[in-house]
Amino acid sequence: MPVIEVKELTKVFKIPKKEPGLGGAVKGLFRPxxxxxxxxxxxxxxxxxxxxxxxxxxxxxxKSTTIKMLTGVLMPTxxxxxxxxxxxxxxxxxxxxxxxxxxxxxxxxxxxxxxxxSLNLIAKIYDVHPVKYRLMLDKFTETLELDExxxxxxxxxxxxxxxxxxxxxxxIHEPQVVYLDEPxxxxxxxxxxxxxxFIKAECISKGMTVILTTHDLGDIEELCQRVxxxxxxxxxxxxxxxxIKKQFGKFREITFETVEDVKGLDLPKGSxxxxxxxxxVQIRFDRTVSSAxxxxxxVMKQIEVRDFSLSExxxxxxxxxxxxxxxxxxx
Amino acid sequence: MIQTARRxxxxxxxxxxxxxxxxxxxxxxxxxGLVLNVISMAILVYFWxxxxxxxxxxxGLGLGQTLTYILxxxxxxxxxxxxxxxxxxxxxxxxxxxxxxxxxINFQGMNYAQMLGGLVTRLILQVxxxxxxxxxxxxxxxxxxxxxxxxxxxxxxxxxxxxxxxWLLACLxxxxxxxxxxxxxxxxxxxxxxxxxxxxxxxxxxxxxxxxSIPFAQAxxxxxxxxxxxxxxxxxxxxxxxxxxxxxxxxxxxxxxFRVAVRKITVQGG
Amino acid sequence: MTRYLNLYWYFLIxxxxxxxxxxxxxxxxxxxxxxxxxxxIAAVWVVMQKVPNLNGWNxxxxxxxxxxxxxxxxxxxxxxxxxxxxxRIYIRSGGFDRFLVRPIDPLFHLLADRFCQDGVGNFLVGAxxxxxxxxxxxxxxxxxxxxxxxxxVLSGGFIFIALNLITCVTAFWIVxxxxxxxxxxxxxxFAQYPLTIYPKAINVLxxxxxxxxxxxxxxxxxxxxxxxxxxxxxxxxxxAFLLFIGYRFWQFGLKYYSGTxx
Numbered sequence: 001m002p003v004i005e006v007k008e009l010t011k012v013f014k015i016p017k018k019e020p021g022l023g024g025a026v027k028g029l030f031r032p033x034x035x036x037x038x039x040x041x042x043x044x045x046x047x048x049x050x051x052x053x054x055x056x057x058x059x060x061x062x063k064s065t066t067i068k069m070l071t072g073v074l075m076p077t078x079x080x081x082x083x084x085x086x087x088x089x090x091x092x093x094x095x096x097x098x099x100x101x102x103x104x105x106x107x108x109x110x111x112x113x114x115x116x117x118s119l120n121l122i123a124k125i126y127d128v129h130p131v132k133y134r135l136m137l138d139k140f141t142e143t144l145e146l147d148e149x150x151x152x153x154x155x156x157x158x159x160x161x162x163x164x165x166x167x168x169x170x171x172i173h174e175p176q177v178v179y180l181d182e183p184x185x186x187x188x189x190x191x192x193x194x195x196x197x198f199i200k201a202e203c204i205s206k207g208m209t210v211i212l213t214t215h216d217l218g219d220i221e222e223l224c225q226r227v228x229x230x231x232x233x234x235x236x237x238x239x240x241x242x243x244i245k246k247q248f249g250k251f252r253e254i255t256f257e258t259v260e261d262v263k264g265l266d267l268p269k270g271s272x273x274x275x276x277x278x279x280x281v282q283i284r285f286d287r288t289v290s291s292a293x294x295x296x297x298x299v300m301k302q303i304e305v306r307d308f309s310l311s312e313x314x315x316x317x318x319x320x321x322x323x324x325x326x327x328x329x330x331x
Numbered sequence: 332m333i334q335t336a337r338r339x340x341x342x343x344x345x346x347x348x349x350x351x352x353x354x355x356x357x358x359x360x361x362x363x364g365l366v367l368n369v370i371s372m373a374i375l376v377y378f379w380x381x382x383x384x385x386x387x388x389x390x391g392l393g394l395g396q397t398l399t400y401i402l403x404x405x406x407x408x409x410x411x412x413x414x415x416x417x418x419x420x421x422x423x424x425x426x427x428x429x430x431x432x433x434x435x436i437n438f439q440g441m442n443y444a445q446m447l448g449g450l451v452t453r454l455i456l457q458v459x460x461x462x463x464x465x466x467x468x469x470x471x472x473x474x475x476x477x478x479x480x481x482x483x484x485x486x487x488x489x490x491x492x493x494x495x496x497x498w499l500l501a502c503l504x505x506x507x508x509x510x511x512x513x514x515x516x517x518x519x520x521x522x523x524x525x526x527x528x529x530x531x532x533x534x535x536x537x538x539x540x541x542x543x544s545i546p547f548a549q550a551x552x553x554x555x556x557x558x559x560x561x562x563x564x565x566x567x568x569x570x571x572x573x574x575x576x577x578x579x580x581x582x583x584x585x586x587x588x589f590r591v592a593v594r595k596i597t598v599q600g601g
Numbered sequence: 602m603t604r605y606l607n608l609y610w611y612f613l614i615x616x617x618x619x620x621x622x623x624x625x626x627x628x629x630x631x632x633x634x635x636x637x638x639x640x641x642i643a644a645v646w647v648v649m650q651k652v653p654n655l656n657g658w659n660x661x662x663x664x665x666x667x668x669x670x671x672x673x674x675x676x677x678x679x680x681x682x683x684x685x686x687x688x689r690i691y692i693r694s695g696g697f698d699r700f701l702v703r704p705i706d707p708l709f710h711l712l713a714d715r716f717c718q719d720g721v722g723n724f725l726v727g728a729x730x731x732x733x734x735x736x737x738x739x740x741x742x743x744x745x746x747x748x749x750x751x752x753x754v755l756s757g758g759f760i761f762i763a764l765n766l767i768t769c770v771t772a773f774w775i776v777x778x779x780x781x782x783x784x785x786x787x788x789x790x791f792a793q794y795p796l797t798i799y800p801k802a803i804n805v806l807x808x809x810x811x812x813x814x815x816x817x818x819x820x821x822x823x824x825x826x827x828x829x830x831x832x833x834x835x836x837x838x839x840x841a842f843l844l845f846i847g848y849r850f851w852q853f854g855l856k857y858y859s860g861t862x863x
Binding site for chain 1: 604607608611612615618619622694695696698699701702703704705706856859860861
């Protein structure tokens, strides 16, 4: 029995068209023109209980619109959503009881209240049984190291502390479905790891179904078994994380800052030149075929390098590649 | 010749086309603010008219005189504004006050010029309200040039009194962050204490004494008294002298307090 | 229902805890409203020393009217002050979505999230004025009159809240609804004095269109045995009607919001 079932989900936004000039302004007042923006275009997917799914896409792809519809905040234009058998928009309150939501940048905690007070209030709102609440609180205090934080109001917390508190608040009522929107954004690596560990431990042990939207591929790699990629309102990939890892996990990018303009370069096998604009040479190489040192060595023999940096491929790059059929080719 | 005419026409045309655009671009707040002011004026007018139902003069003032005074006091309310306190507060909070103190300009002078500019802007924005007062409530502005000159001198003096008084209060921002609350408290009191709600002559002796012992009335009741003729022009020099004395006293007090406060901030840190 | 009452109580306690922390601004806030009122009342007192008759109403009778509207206003000020922040604070930042994701009524959440301490100042002033004037006037407190006192203040309070709600719902469309709210709210200033001093048009406005008259003039008139018929008892019906409209409009606005997103 799928926990989340989405069928032909579509959302169209009517954006008012603004015409320039005085005539346009007057016209806009009396006979406004609209154009339709298709934010989500007939998407379909099912989530079984306990799945942890990464829902990724570039900005504007339709991610947040989908999440808003799934959480019942936004009404679909057409199509159906069933979360735990309910329509999240029509049965908003019942659905709300069983879900936990983390909106990465916007805290649900009260700014001036000590964390413990916020959690108490949330427990009251979600009608958490006092005994159960006590248990959960003790557990989270331990696993999220909240001891000193409990007396601290949110306004005095660092980003990492905020996020740990946020997770506690979102999961304190043991929701069956959890939506995590950018939970690790802006955090340093150590804190990210702790957050990821917590999510793994808590959600998996309770069999929660999780949808994670993020730009951080590290999050996806560590937490998700399945990835859904949305682009321009449509789902362009829905499958196991393994395939993504195999296809893109092996890639790394080196960017060299050069003194002079570079026209062409000889590169070792398994690497390709992405761009040479702006005195920056970008090269992508396959870790399984070549190595950073080999590429760097070869490049620095040919040109004068001022600085260089190593990075993982961008999500937008992956999306582009998928569009160009990269995924299909390998499989 | 025709070319020039056509060009001029198109220039004027585009200027005229700007007017409705400006109208529509104007914030909702401006128009609604105007309505809110009209409501306040209406209440004042009807209140006083009802009071004057019983008698033709109060403390020697007829209905016409009183209404003129009340409406003019309402229109010239910006003379009592305490923007300076808010400026100080926000400057202090953002730390920009240090930059100002380091600049080789007279800090007080600079602020005075700023506030004066603010006053002029505010008064210009009061014009639509004044027009409505004339059209709707029959307000008659005095026409005598000498009266206006006497008023303007007194208004400037009164404004300066308020400036130094606000400066004094603003120094409190160095000591407390609750300046917001203080500002609102003062706003509440200013309404009555500036003489905007009741002409000074109508107040009982003891109330008038209290009101005249604080600076607010110097900024509003005193100049508007001259403008409406409640205070005869022959009294103008005496009035100005009193205002000058206020300025002197407050200037000394505020400068001293400011020096003390600055020392606190530079010695102890902000 | 009891659950909501319980929940509101809890929200309130939390809010008071925070306010207590900022004790200085708590007191300042409450005092600032008191000072504002004192200014206006001082002016009325000074004037009525000279002319003790405002259109047939003496000083204490005027105070009674003023006190009534202040009491009613304070109910809105204390309990519904968060409404005007809907656009500027909740919708603009996307924070309103949080309400939609919680298993309680979003309007309740909006109201409960903020008890405004400044309103207490208004409440104290209003109560003091009503007590002072009714004692000075020697009102004969029949059960009906006592009922009118309670009914008048409560229905007045709900009229304030309903009008507040109606204007704030516009935030779903225009985000900054505050000018609209002020446009309606400031009309209550008329109701601080007996409506008889105003021309007919304003009487109609304050009785049938923006019915603040029921928050002050009509109950006060009843208490003073003035000849106004039974109109004073319409208050609760007017309040109920406006609340009904307000809530429907809120639901309409909510539907629009969840249809178009932010």
